[in-house]
Amino acid sequence: MNPEAKLAELGLTLPNPPAAAGAYVPTVRTGNLLFCAGTIAVFNGQQTHVGQVGKEQTVATAKQAAEICALNTLANIKAAVGSLDHVTRIVMVNGFVNAVDNFSDSPAVINGASELFLAVFGEAGKHARAAVAVNGLPRGTTVEVQVVVEVK
Numbered sequence: 001m002n003p004e005a006k007l008a009e010l011g012l013t014l015p016n017p018p019a020a021a022g023a024y025v026p027t028v029r030t031g032n033l034l035f036c037a038g039t040i041a042v043f044n045g046q047q048t049h050v051g052q053v054g055k056e057q058t059v060a061t062a063k064q065a066a067e068i069c070a071l072n073t074l075a076n077i078k079a080a081v082g083s084l085d086h087v088t089r090i091v092m093v094n095g096f097v098n099a100v101d102n103f104s105d106s107p108a109v110i111n112g113a114s115e116l117f118l119a120v121f122g123e124a125g126k127h128a129r130a131a132v133a134v135n136g137l138p139r140g141t142t143v144e145v146q147v148v149v150e151v152k
Helices: 003-009 059-081 106-125
Strands: 027-030 033-040 087-098 128-134 143-151
Touching: 003 059, 003 106, 027 059, 033 059, 033 087, 059 087, 059 106, 059 143, 087 106, 106 128, 106 143
Parallel strands: 087 128
Antiparallel strands: 027 033, 033 143, 087 143
């Protein structure tokens, strides 16, 4: 099953590709690697999750935010290469979690993105990863996800 059909089967739709919010571009391709800029928890222009985990957000709601970030990344990938069928592997995921001091559950939050990539791409969705808690993210978002993919 192709990745876009898999998304539909999961009941998910891709948002409009988010525009860059600064002096950068959403993706840069070099060879067969596509470097995706960080995406935040915004769906079709509407911010979905704001605030810190452990304060305004829970691990469960932040995990949902990470999934939305992953959907934004997939939208940017599709815009860059024309189809998610061109993805041969999710290589690396860097996840940043806006959290209270001493928060240690970032991996559980970023699983929202990782699990989506695994569900959509199967074996090719397995990736290396970092999950880091920080004390602030752009626009007060709860999660930001940055991805490197291999494409054909």
